[in-house]
Amino acid sequence: MGSDNTRAQNVILQEAKTLGELGAALREQQIPRIPVRIPRTLAETAVAAWQRDAGEGGTLDEETFEERIARQRAGTLALIGIAVEERGQRDSDCVVVDLHPEQIGVAMDAADEL
Template sequence: MVEPEYPRLVEDREQYVRYQQDRTVLASIGAHLDPQISQISVRLPRAVAETAVAAWDREELGGIGEESPEEYELRDDAAELAFIGLAISSRGVWDGEEVVVDLDVVQIAAALRASR
């Protein structure tokens, strides 16, 4: 059995204290930005907009059991898509083969993250 490297654990813990401080500053920046940029008007192609609406309308019948981190991320992304579908359903304006809708910046960020 190999003994754990205690000095490294202490360093790691200090690193996470700094990360927590960083998160606090990031949250402060978010608090300042939120009233400035809460929603952005975007245009989406009809096909993806209709798929997002279908995700919102879909009923998930199974319960949620234990999930791997990857499964959790997939479910979270699916939920973000459904919320975009809700926005399209409730306030989207169809313009030919596109829909114009105001999306919350959190939804836009989720879509951008998923595209990478």
């Protein structure tokens, strides 16, 4: 039974690595931005994250895997914030902005952990 679990884990790890390689190949392509509607309060929070991030520099101490993921997600929020600030258009209680699909994917992955 243990051997089957190990084999299954190896397959899963290899497939996860392959997904990463596929992602790297996709990053090399010119993928068009996608217009999305973001609730205004969330758009304002993203802009605030960008404004906070723009003024900070320096390096972090060693970080755990979970801390690295959180930092990368915070960085993605800041990138969405600059997009909102530069290209966002208010539409009622939302802001419409074109985002890169990778940013949308990161946000959706973060939603899975709410």
